[in-house]
Amino acid sequence: MAAGDDSYLNLGAMFEAAWSEKGSAHERVTALYESHRDGIYRFLVAQGLEPAAAQEVTQDVFIDLFVAIQKETPLRSERGWLYAVAARAAVDFWRREKRPIWVELDSSPTPDESLSSREPTPEANALENERLRQIADGLRRLPKEHRLCVHLRMQGLRYREIAKILGVSTSTAAEWIASSVERLRGGSND
Amino acid sequence: MTDHLTREQLLRFLDGELSRSSTARVADHLQSCWACRSSLDQLEGDIANILKAQIQVFAPSIPDPPNPWPRLEPRLAAAQSRPPYWKRAASSMRFVLRPSFAFATTALVAILIFSLVVLPVQPVSAKEVLRHVEVAEAQRSIVTPQQVIRQRVQIRKLLKHSSVELSANVDSWKSGHITYWDSGKDSVGAELQHLYKSFGISSSLPLSNSVLQSWIHLAGSEPKAYRERDGAIDVQVNSDPQGSVPGLQRVTFHVQPSNWHVDSMNLSFADADFEISELDFSVVNKREVPPAVLAILEPPAHPVEPRLAALVPSAPPVNASIYRPVLPNLDDVEVGVRYDLHRIGADLGESIEVSQHTPDAVIVNAWGISSERKAQLASLLDGKPDVRLEFQPPDINSSVAAQPARSVVIPQPPLPQQQPDRRLEQYFGSRDTEENYTRAVLDTSTTLLSHLYALRALAQRWPSNNDPRLSDSSRAELAAMVQDHAREVASQVDELKAELVPLMSGFGYQLKSDAPSGAFASWQDVGVASLGAGKQIDFTLRSLLTTSTSPTSVDAAMPRLQQQLTELDILAKKLLRASAQK
Numbered sequence: 168m169a170a171g172d173d174s175y176l177n178l179g180a181m182f183e184a185a186w187s188e189k190g191s192a193h194e195r196v197t198a199l200y201e202s203h204r205d206g207i208y209r210f211l212v213a214q215g216l217e218p219a220a221a222q223e224v225t226q227d228v229f230i231d232l233f234v235a236i237q238k239e240t241p242l243r244s245e246r247g248w249l250y251a252v253a254a255r256a257a258v259d260f261w262r263r264e265k266r267p268i269w270v271e272l273d274s275s276p277t278p279d280e281s282l283s284s285r286e287p288t289p290e291a292n293a294l295e296n297e298r299l300r301q302i303a304d305g306l307r308r309l310p311k312e313h314r315l316c317v318h319l320r321m322q323g324l325r326y327r328e329i330a331k332i333l334g335v336s337t338s339t340a341a342e343w344i345a346s347s348v349e350r351l352r353g354g355s356n357d
Numbered sequence: 358m359t360d361h362l363t364r365e366q367l368l369r370f371l372d373g374e375l376s377r378s379s380t381a382r383v384a385d386h387l388q389s390c391w392a393c394r395s396s397l398d399q400l401e402g403d404i405a406n407i408l409k410a411q412i413q414v415f416a417p418s419i420p421d422p423p424n425p426w427p428r429l430e431p432r433l434a435a436a437q438s439r440p441p442y443w444k445r446a447a448s449s450m451r452f453v454l455r456p457s458f459a460f461a462t463t464a465l466v467a468i469l470i471f472s473l474v475v476l477p478v479q480p481v482s483a484k485e486v487l488r489h490v491e492v493a494e495a496q497r498s499i500v501t502p503q504q505v506i507r508q509r510v511q512i513r514k515l516l517k518h519s520s521v522e523l524s525a526n527v528d529s530w531k532s533g534h535i536t537y538w539d540s541g542k543d544s545v546g547a548e549l550q551h552l553y554k555s556f557g558i559s560s561s562l563p564l565s566n567s568v569l570q571s572w573i574h575l576a577g578s579e580p581k582a583y584r585e586r587d588g589a590i591d592v593q594v595n596s597d598p599q600g601s602v603p604g605l606q607r608v609t610f611h612v613q614p615s616n617w618h619v620d621s622m623n624l625s626f627a628d629a630d631f632e633i634s635e636l637d638f639s640v641v642n643k644r645e646v647p648p649a650v651l652a653i654l655e656p657p658a659h660p661v662e663p664r665l666a667a668l669v670p671s672a673p674p675v676n677a678s679i680y681r682p683v684l685p686n687l688d689d690v691e692v693g694v695r696y697d698l699h700r701i702g703a704d705l706g707e708s709i710e711v712s713q714h715t716p717d718a719v720i721v722n723a724w725g726i727s728s729e730r731k732a733q734l735a736s737l738l739d740g741k742p743d744v745r746l747e748f749q750p751p752d753i754n755s756s757v758a759a760q761p762a763r764s765v766v767i768p769q770p771p772l773p774q775q776q777p778d779r780r781l782e783q784y785f786g787s788r789d790t791e792e793n794y795t796r797a798v799l800d801t802s803t804t805l806l807s808h809l810y811a812l813r814a815l816a817q818r819w820p821s822n823n824d825p826r827l828s829d830s831s832r833a834e835l836a837a838m839v840q841d842h843a844r845e846v847a848s849q850v851d852e853l854k855a856e857l858v859p860l861m862s863g864f865g866y867q868l869k870s871d872a873p874s875g876a877f878a879s880w881q882d883v884g885v886a887s888l889g890a891g892k893q894i895d896f897t898l899r900s901l902l903t904t905s906t907s908p909t910s911v912d913a914a915m916p917r918l919q920q921q922l923t924e925l926d927i928l929a930k931k932l933l934r935a936s937a938q939k
Contacts, residue, residue, distance in 0.1 A: 193433055200429045209419045222422045229429055230436050302410035303418070308848055310702070321411060326374050335701065336733055341374060345365035351410075352403040353797060 196233040199245060204229070207253050210322075214257035214315055224260075228252045250322040254315055254332045261311060305351045313347040320344055362386060362393045367400050483582035486590055486612055487569070493617035494566035498531075500640050505532040505654060507646075508562040509637040514545045515630045523830075526636065529562050530646060532654040536561060539650065544693070544830065547685055549631055551742040552624075556602055564622055564635050572608045572624070575601055582612075590614055604628065685743040687713045691818070692831040694719050694744055697737050699838045704814070705807040709734075714745070722747045780911050781902070784863050795902040798856045802895045805849035808842045809888040812932075815839060816881035836936070839880050843929075843936035846887060850929040853894075857922055866915045869923040880935040887932055890925040897921060 204225050211221035231252050235242065242248045306314060312333055319329045330340035362370075362383060369375045370383045387394050498506055508531070513524040527546040529538045538550050549563065558571040569592075573580050577597035584590050590612045596605040604627040611621040621634040643651060694711055698704045698721075707730070709723040721744065723734055731748060738746045785791035819827065819835060827835065858868055897917050900909040 193430070196433060197429055204426055205422075208422055209416050212419045213415070218420055218423050222424060222426075226427070226429065226432060230432055233433055233436055298406070299410040299414050302407055303414035306407070306411065306415050310845075317407070318411075320372070321408065326369075326372070339701075339733060341365060341369060344372075345368045348368060348400070348403055348407065349364055351407050 192233060192236045195236065195245075196229055199232065199249070200229045203246065203249055207249055210250060210318060211253055211257060213318060214254070214260070215311060216257060216260055220260075224253065224256045228256065244323065247323055247328075250319060251324060251328060251332060254319055254329075257315065258332060258334075302351050305353075309347055309350065313343045313350075316340055316343045317347045317351075361390065362396070364396070364400065367393070367397050371397070371400065371404070481582045481584050481590060483580040483592055486582045486592055486617075487573075487580070489614075489617040490569065490612060490619060491566050494619075497618070497638065497640075500532075503643055504640050505530050505643055505646055505651075506562065507531075507637070507639050507641050508564065508635065510563045511632075511634045511636055512545050512549050512563070513630075513632040513634075514548070515632070517628055517630065527563060530650055530654055531562055532643075535654050537650055537653045538563065544689055544828065548742060549633070552631070564619055564633050566619070569610055569619060569622070572622075576605060576608050577601065584614075588614060685717055686826070686828065687717075687719055687743070688819075688824070688826040689828050689831045690719045690743045692827060692834050694721055694738065694741070695815070696834040696838060698734075699811075699841065701733060701737065703730075703734070704811045704838075706810065718743050718745050720745045720747060722749055724748060780864075784860070791902075794856070794860075798853070798898060798902070799895075801849055801852045801856060802891070802898055805846060805853065806888070806891050806895060808845045808849065809884065809891045812839065812842045812846070812880070812884040813888050815842075816884050820881055821879075839884075840936045843880065843884075843932045847929045847933050850926055854922065854926060857918060861915060861918060861922075864911055864915050866919045868926070869919060880932060880938070883928060883932045883935045887925065887928040890921060890928055894918065894921040894925055 207228055208218075208221050208225045211224055212218055216224065228249055232245065232249060235248070306317065309317065312335075315333065316329050319332070320326075324332075326340045326344070327337045329344075330337045333340065335343075366375070366379075366383060370380065370387075373380075375383060387397060500506060508529050509526060510529070511524060511526050513522060515522050523545045525545040527538055527549075529536060531537075538546065553561070553563075553568075556571070556575055558568060558575075561567045561571070573594050575596075576594040578595050580592050580594045582590055582592045592610040592612060594608045596602065596607060605624065606627060607623075607625040609623040609625070610619050611623075612619055618638075619635070621632065624631040624633075643655075646654070691711060691713055695704060698709060698711070703709055707723070708725045709721065712720050712722070714720045721734070721738055723731065723746070726734075734746060738744050781791060782788065785794060815835065815838060824832075854868065861867065897909070897914055901911070901914040901918075
């Protein structure tokens, strides 16, 4: 390379850096998509979206993340951000859908047999399974806003972030989370 | 600290959601209180169980995606925005500086300049366009004394953050200085009219030269006009951020230069866009105008109807236009308010009363609620057209207060203080177990009743499914509320069954397979009947399990519970079906 080309060499380096940033945003979002798409999809179905719609919205959520990264939006946690955007989509869906929101599950929820149990006896194992089934059933029966609060808290969102998504005060979100935990506890003790 | 910590305090503590000082106080209390430390451990265990249930049961039971996951790269490529300017400039320079690419670069720059100068929309004189519009409007508005102007517009409201779109067609008539809008039962038309009224844009058809001039004035900046590629002209006014209309960002008019008519207008606010498009403009004979409309356009010398009298000034100024608001449909407004309250669970027994204040407002009065709840209500309802929020305890001397309250405060379940029947203690094994059971079952009953009372309130306000007072959107909101309550009633009855059936079995009683429940046609009827059944069962439970004023024995209570629970179960199912009927 000629010495006289140094000026454009520097500019070229900046250009390359810009495009490598683009490449890295692509890679980051693609990697997140591979690892989190299933979780986001299930989260959306759990908030009442139809499976096909949930699959569409899941992709939109990752595109939104890509745009946010490009705009250099500060993200405390990419995962939390993904769930927050998905939750907003769910809330928008509720507002559009003026009908009761049902969470459709494959069947009556039963514990995943592939997960090993720590219970010492088959009887204790059966009891434990029944308890988990009752809690899962309770989750399905929670008011949709309460269920969303619980699911977002599971993803590490703070109360104020959850409140913002639902358009309620932080204390209301806290109250909903606490009452949900209480209600689910009651279900497991039946 | 002598009082024990609540579950919510403990949860906030675990989640790191307490202030620093509260965290220190709670930590200090936990060090000294075995009971609270035990509750904290239990809460941690509950959370672990919920997580476990989510991971092992709930999430796996959600159906798999219906389609294979597509690759994201094509959509990422489409979403790829252009790099920042300096980056593009840097990349351009790289090639410009290469001698071998100099010619190609020059050609590219020439094409770029050509595309920037020739292809985009052409600026035209906004002043000239507005002058043409004014003349054209004056020409098409010439009427004889036997004629009036009629304009039909479509109004679309697009919420920016939720992709929700609402639309309505509005008919309007103008005769002399008097204009009348018929927004029908669609709230969007009324909302736009309210907006016009709020900013003093009155006496105009929804889309007219005077409206255009008013909005330009309100936006507070110079209009700019551009000719689009199809020949039409857009007049655009960016709003001054310090201007007189909060949230207004931009006003755009679309003008057809073939006749200089404004055929659409867009009012862009921070949260929503209003698009007003002209569907029809005609000069019609007064004989073709509905008599009720004509009565407003040409009022009698003295008002004959009190409702109109409030709208018609007795001596209109000669050169001033008279704004005649269409009275809001208070039933629609009330349904909207109740729906908003329902969404935050404020229709379940709190002291919140919703009433119509004819002719033009719905009043929401709340008392005895926390300041946070007040703030929540204020943020929910403030700024809503035709809605007034008050926090006034009812005046005990007023005639209104003397009437039965429309909001029903659900009594909290009392704690059992004595044992009416020793066989219950033997059945439960311990007093604590019985107390816990009583709390749980009365809690379920209370929740059930709160939904049934909410349903009854709706049934009393709108006793027919096809109430002509309601617009389609209000009917949809009403149906959604009814279905939510019906679903919750069914869920609570299931819970009640799960709690009561084992107790009944313990004393030799089973749930009957059927029971007479009468024939009901509508959710209103079934809802009221369900409330009756719910109240009966609540009474029986309190008589049996608490220190009720009318205690009862196991022998007397069990057959009643059997009968009442069976009937309630059937009614809940009926209610679910009835609520789904259109």
